[in-house]
Amino acid sequence: MYYDRLIFEISNPGRKGYSLPKSEFKEYSLSNNLQRNEEPMLPEVSELEVVRHYTNVSVKNFGIEKGFYPLGSCTMKYNPKINQDLSNMPEFSLHPYAPVKAAQGVLEIYYETQRILSELSGLHTFTLNPYAGAHGELIGLMIIKAYHQKQNDLKRTKIIVPDSAHGTNPATASVAGFDVVEVKSNMDGTVNVDDLKEALNDEIAGIMLTNPNTLGIFEKDILEISSLVHEAGGLLYYDGANLNPLLGLARPGDMGFDIMHINLHKTFSTPHGGGGPGSGPVGVVEHLVEFLPKPVVKKVNNQFDIEFNNDTTIGQISHFYGNIGVVLKAYSYLLSIGKENFKHIGGLSVLNANYIKESLKDDYLLPIKGICKHEFVFDGLIDKSSHVTTLDVAKRLLDYDVHPPTIYFPLIFKEALMIEPPETESKATIDNFITIMRKVAEEARTNPELVKGAPYNTVVKRLDEATAARNPIVKFRDIES
Amino acid sequence: MFKYLPHTEEDIKAMLEVVGVNNIEDLFSEIPAELMGQDLDVPFSHSELELQRRFQDLADKNTTLIPFVGAGAYDHYTPSVIRHIIERQEFLTAYTPYQPEISQGTLQYIFEYQSHICELTGMDVSNASMYDGATSTAEAMFMAIGAKKRDKILLSKTVNPNIIEVLKTYARFRNITIDYIDSIDGETSIEDFKQKNSKEYAGIIVQSPNFYGIIENYDGYREVLDETKSLFIMNSDISTLSVLKTPREYGVDIAIGDAQALGIPLGYGGPYIGYLATTKKLMRKMPGRICGVTKDTEGKRAFVLTLQAREQHIRREKANSNICSNQSLLALFVTVYLAVMGKKGLKEAQMNSFNATHYLYEQVTSLEGFDVVFNKEFFKDCVIKTTKDVSKINELLFDKGILGPLDLELFDPTMKNYLLFSATEKRTKKEIDLLVSVLEVA
The missing domain is CATH 3.90.1150.10 (Aspartate Aminotransferase, domain 1)
Structure with a gap:
């Protein structure tokens, strides 16, 4: 049977699916002119109706546990159950304004996760605040801009993006206030070094690359490319969507990349959730650490602290500290895989x-x-x-x-x-x-x-x-x- | 080999043969040798038991406290059924619904989610979710700047300071100028707004209930904005709109905010979910995904991502937003929450929170050394001034297992000794009385 009914269509006045304790407080007054005129049309259904409805809705979806999911550039790997269990532990569900002394465990996970990501990628420090891959790209490009602004190098308004790039790359460059210079790639999607040389000048702020590229080809000239871009005064951004094949084998930092994001929901198996929540940690080389978004989680005398005051940061890019629940799952996965298995x-x-x-x-x-x-x-x-x-x-x-x-x-x-x-x-x-x-x-x-x-x-x-x-x-x- | 890696030695051998190489290393031969084989300082593999022990050790380093602070993250009750539904693999492990024939589950709940957001805000159309309330406010700012082709925006000083910080960051990189509207007695000053508003501004961003919990009344704003053809952008904790006047009733163009208060666990700040809803007129300027109804070739009702011509994968270098992944599973979370709580339950939970916060306010302000600051109507956050030492108060509360009020001096140096409290329907009279008894002797 094809099930297409909406929750609103199975609603019946007078039914309910919740129970709350009787209020112990008197009713305080609220002025009429501050209240809405008409009640929202929300469903009225019993608990079983809710469960059955969403079960019937769910089976219309394909998932990794049903079958093979070879979606390119999405890294649809198995999402281990233990990660889910551990991320649900109530001890981690703190209020974001809990004092740091009450949050040492979760801050240690934040700190350790960023440290392991640094090791795996060869970049100095990561922020886990960005919410998704595209958010990470945006933060990365803000850092590129802040870096050139600090050098008082204000001509650098352009970002090079190869035509084989992920769609979010040019979109991100535009949203961050850059002009996009699209360069044609070689037949195999790799950067044409001669075209790149042509495109590089003192207006180029940086280049966004995916390596291996979207055709699965590794940029074998990456060391030459990175020195060319650096010599021209630009920075290299690595789109981490395709990090999986290099895990434990080769590191973007060693290739000369200055900034990168990682999709924890791809490479590190936290589920995609039908399109989120993701997490897009951003890593940078040492001389860019000062620009990372605030707040920053720090380790001082074996205690973990959150730093809000920092003059050189690009600023705050999330209400609190990012999708911590996703970070918990990624940390669990990193520990499961471990040094022996990354490669x-x-x-x-x-x-x-x-x-x-x-x-x-x-x-x-x-x-x-x-x-x-x-x-x-x-x-x-x-x-x-x-x-x-x-x-x-x-x-x-x-x-x-x-x-x-x-x-x-x-x-x-x-x-x-x-x-x-x-x-x-x-x-x-x-x-x-x-x-x-x-x-x-x-x-x-x-x-x-x-x-x-x-x-x-x-x-x-x-x-x-x-x-x-x-x-x-x-x-x-x-x-x- | 390892539990997540199914290949046997024989499998590998057979596969290498088809590929035509001798070993796995040969698959990486084009990578310069100097880039390969770094020794990494990472933990060794943990078995499931070791992993559980490690997490328990870390969990023990946290302290669970009874929160009497909200300020954008509210400790509401989460019905048990939600977790069970959202962890079904069909929802949890799916990708973005790019193949609609096998993604009807995701598409249908997005449609239900959009319907809920429109009901609560009164707006015509909602997208499929944003990262959080702060970034959705930034997206609304970009949307207004793009729609009006003006590069300045007005922002009320009563907006949550974290949201203001995020707006400042986003504005800086797009050369957007933010000018502030003063607050008087904890509320946006309409006089200041009237004086500053001009055709240079794309619109105004306000928040109600505002950072101090005060319910602002925006009667008259629409008329002022119509004179300059500017946009009205209103941020609200969406749960409060079950009771309060809706953005639509105030004539708002873009309604944005966080939906965490729809039962999403505190989770140390995330994942939460931002919402963004607007008018039919501005629908095609909206960032993110939208789901619509259509029919299949046999005439069956079905759901599909629509209006995709607006999106970054088509517009690329002209994009006004780059959002791709959003908070889809949280959109399902709040959709199920609203189904379970329903018309009556949502309002009951919110009014119980309202009453608990007012009881707290009444009790605390009657204590020696604690005073009323703003004589305004508030919802589930409230500001109280004290003559006592704020850090000492919070130390004493911590010792009793309580997360005390937020010290507003951290955000505004003129607010020394101002405390921001909150209570939800989860707080019992006994807990509030314990809080009050500690404050009394502090």
């Missing part, structure tokens, strides 16, 4: 990706040959005579209980199909995926209409997105009226 994460994710790439390259068009890192891109099917598109392939995969890869990104390939199989996936799972992908390619050859009409087994079929945008219905009252 296996990079190694096995890269092995998984190359194994899929080699196994499917006779059916899907592989524009960039050779060894990839954690992800790679196919440019649709090799045989395009049946006009089956990447969108069709993705929709057909839904029928086989596989989450499709990232599609139509990066923008440099028209039919991009970007595959990232994390290290937590077994050979058996991956072999099954390969079989399904071959089967879909076969169907595209022999029965293209079947693929173009997919999906068939999902709770809903393809959606009319155009009407939704033309005539937006964005709340329950819009349906009623």
Whole structure:
């Protein structure tokens, strides 16, 4: 049965799903002219109705525990249960204004997590205050701006972003008040060193890079690139969305990057939560530490403290100290993995990706040959005579209980199909995926209409997105009226 | 090998063979040798038992206190069912709903969330969530600057100082000028606002209940703003809007704030959730994701991300916001909270908090050495002045297991000896009486 009822549609006047203790206090007065005129139309449902409703809503979603989720640049690895349990311990749910002496345990986790991230990335100090990857990028670019302003180098108003970058990179540069200089990349998405030299001048504040890039290719010239940018007076920003393959093997700090963010919800397995909460810690080299956002968690004489007064900081970027609940999960994960295992994460994710790439390259068009890192891109099917598109392939995969890869990104390939199989996936799972992908390619050859009409087994079929945008219905009252 | 890594030696061997290399190291051969193989000073792998012990040791270093402070983070009751629902793997482990056919669960709760936010604020349209109340206020500022093409904004001094700090940071990097509206007796001065308002300003940002807990009355603001065609931006703890006059009733253009008070645990400051809602007129200027209703090819009702042409992955270098991940699971949290508490429960929890705070206020201000500061109506935060030593008061309360009031001098040097208290429906009369008895002898 297809369940599409809204909580408002199962509401009945007089029902309730809560219980509160009887108030021990008298009723104090509140002026009428400060009160709302009309009551909000909130649901009236029993507790079981609530639980059953959201259970029925939930099963319309795909999740990592149901099946393979090879979404490129998203690092959909297993989210360990223990992390969830530990982050729920009530002792960590302090009021943010609890005095530091009452918060030594949680501050130690904050401090230790940032220290381990520093070790893994080769950057001097991290702030865990940013709420998400894009928020981290914004804080990173604010630091770049603050650095040049402090040098009184006010001409530097431009940020270089390769055309293979994540969509958030140019958006972030714009939001931080920079002009974007887009440079074309080589065929394999890597930076064209000659073009870079051309683009560098005394107006460039910095460059944003992802390494390995969105095609899964490592910038082998990274040391030359970083010295060129530094010589020209710019800074290098590392987008940590693709950190997973390098974990425990190579560090952005050693490559010459000055600033980076890490997506704890990707590399460090805190769940994605359907689109958040994430956490986007930002790390910097030593001479940029003074610019980190406040408050800053410090260790002084083996005690942990929070510093608010700091003249050189870019300022406050969050109400309190970031998504601490997410940090707890990441810390639990870091301790579980430990020194012995970090390098296996990079190694096995890269092995998984190359194994899929080699196994499917006779059916899907592989524009960039050779060894990839954690992800790679196919440019649709090799045989395009049946006009089956990447969108069709993705929709057909839904029928086989596989989450499709990232599609139509990066923008440099028209039919991009970007595959990232994390290290937590077994050979058996991956072999099954390969079989399904071959089967879909076969169907595209022999029965293209079947693929173009997919999906068939999902709770809903393809959606009319155009009407939704033309005539937006964005709340329950819009349906009623 | 390790419990999260399923590969056997045989698997690895077979896979390497297909790839055509001899060992895993060969997959990294293009990385310059000098970059590889640093010895890292990181902890060794912890088994689950060791991990539990480590966390218990750390937990024991924290002290759980009974909070009598709010100031943007409120200790409300969390119904038990919420945790069970949001931890279902279908919600917890999913990515952003980019494939709508297998993301109807996420999309549907976003739609319900937007409906709730619109009900409480009275606005036409809400996005799918923001990081927190402070960053949602900053996004509203950017939205107003972008919509009006003016680079100055007015900001009331009664707004929470942490939000003001975040606004200052965001404004600095976009060359936005913030000018402040004075507060008189704990409230935004409408006279000062009338005097300063001009066509140079994109709009005004106010907060009610404000930082001091005072419920501000914005009658007359809309008319002043209409003279200069400027925008009205109002920040509220959304839980209070179950009772108080809505942003819509005041003629607000952008309603923003935190929704933590809808039962989200204190969690040492996060994750919380910011909301942002606006009018139909400004809908296409709104940052973040929006979910709408549509039909599938068989005519079934379904949910889909809509109006995506506004978003950063399409507009890229012209973007006015870069938000991508938001606080989706917290949007589900407050959606379930509002379903469980419902029409009556939300209001009951808020009025019980209101009454508990007023009882606290009445008791404390009747003590020797504690006095009324602002004679204004307040909601669940209140300011009380003392002649006693503030740090000593908080030390004595700490010894009794109580998190005492916020010392307002930390935010405003002219507010020496001003204390900001708060109580919620979780506070019992016994707890408040204990607080009062400690203050009495402090």
